[in-house]
Amino acid sequence: MRVTQYIVKRLLSTIPVLLVVSVFVFLLVHLAPGDPAITILGPDATVEQIEQLRVELGLDAPLYQQYVSWMSGVLKGDMGESVFAKRPVLDLILQHLGPSFSLAVLSLAVAILIAVPLGILAARKRGSLADQMFMSLSVLGISVPHFVLGLLLISLFTVRLGWLPIGYKPPSSGLLVHLQYLLMPAITLGVGLAALIARMTRASMIETLSMHFIKTAKAKGLRERAVVYKHALRHAFIPVLTVIGQSFGLVLSGALVAETIFNIPGMGQLIFNSMQRRDFLVIQGLILFVTFLYVLINLIVDLLYCVIDPRVRLDRK
Numbered sequence: 001m002r003v004t005q006y007i008v009k010r011l012l013s014t015i016p017v018l019l020v021v022s023v024f025v026f027l028l029v030h031l032a033p034g035d036p037a038i039t040i041l042g043p044d045a046t047v048e049q050i051e052q053l054r055v056e057l058g059l060d061a062p063l064y065q066q067y068v069s070w071m072s073g074v075l076k077g078d079m080g081e082s083v084f085a086k087r088p089v090l091d092l093i094l095q096h097l098g099p100s101f102s103l104a105v106l107s108l109a110v111a112i113l114i115a116v117p118l119g120i121l122a123a124r125k126r127g128s129l130a131d132q133m134f135m136s137l138s139v140l141g142i143s144v145p146h147f148v149l150g151l152l153l154i155s156l157f158t159v160r161l162g163w164l165p166i167g168y169k170p171p172s173s174g175l176l177v178h179l180q181y182l183l184m185p186a187i188t189l190g191v192g193l194a195a196l197i198a199r200m201t202r203a204s205m206i207e208t209l210s211m212h213f214i215k216t217a218k219a220k221g222l223r224e225r226a227v228v229y230k231h232a233l234r235h236a237f238i239p240v241l242t243v244i245g246q247s248f249g250l251v252l253s254g255a256l257v258a259e260t261i262f263n264i265p266g267m268g269q270l271i272f273n274s275m276q277r278r279d280f281l282v283i284q285g286l287i288l289f290v291t292f293l294y295v296l297i298n299l300i301v302d303l304l305y306c307v308i309d310p311r312v313r314l315d316r317k
Helices: 002-030 036-041 047-057 063-075 089-124 129-143 146-160 175-209 212-219 224-254 256-261 267-277 280-308
Strands: none
Touching: 002 063, 002 280, 036 047, 063 280, 089 129, 089 175, 089 224, 089 256, 089 267, 089 280, 129 175, 146 175, 146 256, 175 224, 175 256, 212 224, 224 280, 256 267, 267 280
16 A cells, blocks of 8 residues: 555656646747748748748747647647647657667666676675776776767678678567667667666675675675675665666667667657757657656656665655
């Protein structure tokens, strides 16, 4: 019952956040230089055509009326219609959400498989050559731009070896085919995430391994593996989980470079194309939708805290 109450409380607390974001995004889009009607019709359009389109889009009304009309539709699940695609904004977002979600999940899986073992090893070997090598590699992983790593992977695995294809295939094409197309972009994004997560894992493990309950466990004669993976890692994983949750939201909403290089029709490409075309309804809907995703991811991370560490209680928050 407490879990249900906590979830409802957190969801209700997101309403003011979404309202503030909606006002900010609405004003930012509508007060930006340029007229959406001229962008849609082109520079050769007549004044009468531009005015007619402004009336059709509701751009002739005062800003507060436009905002109220838009938010009324959002609360009913209607974010409007794209002026270029001639489709509901929510349908466009959901269509592009699938590729971005698959890429985010696989990228995070690659990052965790690399980062957590290396972070634990570096913490156990603190100050050693292995630790110094890890620190150097993590800095390199954070520093290398996505487009550089992506082009290198394409050059090696596609052009020279011919092992992996470029593009995107939906899950309906088969799970193995789907993963094969997503592997290179997932590695491209996962390397940078792995460096960040590994550094957090190392720092958190170093702090945990110096705590008294770890020393007590060692004094009782427990094996080193049991002390590290059963006791220390569970305690140290909470800050790591926070970074993982934030990384998932970041990849889900902002993997524009990787999606462009590997031709993946995700949310990053949709944001970029909508900004180029000044498709303001799509931009507003996307940012509001991404904000809600971030809130939802943070809620899931909070609930996972209780699973990892039973000392964390929801009724204390």
